[in-house]
Amino acid sequence: xxxxxxxxxxxxxxxxxxxxxxxxxxxxxxxxxxxxxxxxxxxxxxxxxxxxxxxxxxxxxxxxxxxxxxxxxxxxxxxxxxxxxxxxxxxxxxxxxxxxxxxxxxx
Amino acid sequence: xxxxxxxxxxxxxxxxxxxxxxxxxxxxxxxxxxxxxxxxxxxxxxxxxxxxxxxxxxxxxxxxxxxxxxxxxxxxxxxxxxxxxxxxxxxxxxxxxxxxxxxxxxxxxxxxxxxx
Numbered sequence: 001x002x003x004x005x006x007x008x009x010x011x012x013x014x015x016x017x018x019x020x021x022x023x024x025x026x027x028x029x030x031x032x033x034x035x036x037x038x039x040x041x042x043x044x045x046x047x048x049x050x051x052x053x054x055x056x057x058x059x060x061x062x063x064x065x066x067x068x069x070x071x072x073x074x075x076x077x078x079x080x081x082x083x084x085x086x087x088x089x090x091x092x093x094x095x096x097x098x099x100x101x102x103x104x105x106x107x
Numbered sequence: 108x109x110x111x112x113x114x115x116x117x118x119x120x121x122x123x124x125x126x127x128x129x130x131x132x133x134x135x136x137x138x139x140x141x142x143x144x145x146x147x148x149x150x151x152x153x154x155x156x157x158x159x160x161x162x163x164x165x166x167x168x169x170x171x172x173x174x175x176x177x178x179x180x181x182x183x184x185x186x187x188x189x190x191x192x193x194x195x196x197x198x199x200x201x202x203x204x205x206x207x208x209x210x211x212x213x214x215x216x217x218x219x220x221x222x223x
Contacts, residue, residue: 034209036152043202043213044152055211087152091208094166096142096154 002026002090006099012107019075021102023088028068032092035064035073039084048073078104109133109212111203116217119193127188129203129214137161137181140207143188145199146216153199156188171197193221 003026013019023033031051036044046055048064051071061076075082083106088099115127129141143156156177157166165177174192179185186203198221205212 032208036210038152043216045213046209046211049209049211085151089152089154089210094157095168096157096208098152098154101151 001095002029002093002097004088004090004097004099006086006088006102008102009100010103010105012105013078014107015078015080017078017107019078019082019104021073021086021088021104023066023071023073023099025069025071025090025092029090029092031067032090033064033066033071034089034091035062036087036089037082037084038087039081042084044087075104111205111212111214113201113203113214113217116201116219118220118222120223121193121195121221123193124189124191125193125219127190127201127203127217127219128185129187130183130185131205132184134205135181136179136184136186136205139205141177141179141186142204142206142210143175143177143186144202144204144210144213145197146202147196147199158186190219193219195221197221 005024007022033051035048038044052064063074065072086102110132112130119125155168155171158177176189178187200216202216203214204210
């Protein structure tokens with residue numbers, strides 16, 4: 001199985017900040033990586049796929065980069081609705097696997 | 108509205124069975140592959156099962172293989188998760204999700220609690 005490791009596990013940021021989350025795969029997965037955002041008590045929302053492509057309706061302040069084993073999600077100009085948890089997920093091979101999550105809260 | 112509406116969760120004793128349902132609205136699941144993902148209280152996301160179009164292939168996480176079964180009824184525009192031999196560590200919020208390997212739509216989640 002491909003293991004996904006996210007860092008940091010949590011961070012504190014203010015509205016307007018730039019936030020970067022890192023995801024590392026245990027082996028190369030090409031660009032087969034997605035990012036999701038989950039607000040407390042809500043279902044996840046799909047943000048990014050193919051490492052850098054945005055799902056429809058996702059604001060331009062969200063961007064993904066990377067390939068192989070190392071990936072990043074960057075949020076520029078953090079907005080109040082961006083707080084919550086973020087998860088990466090590989091779909092290079094089954095079983096699909098998620099990172100452990102990064103909680104972003106208000107500084 | 109395009110959405111997935113889930114039902115079937117609840118409290119069940121260890122060793123018993125439960126079936127979760129996920130009904131699509133606003134689109135036809137016949138055109139899509141489907142997944143189940145769960146989240147234990149306060150924990151992260153765990154993918155557990157996938158079914159291809161027409162049910163030609165299925166995949167399971169090791170944690171549920173042999174106990175859970177995914178199925179679909181395209182005529183009812185629904186996907187199901189039959190869970191048997193439930194254990195206390197199966198207690199989670201269960202989400203159905205639409206996508207091939209790329210998930211792009213989530214249900215609202217349904218809570219399963221396994222306890223005596």
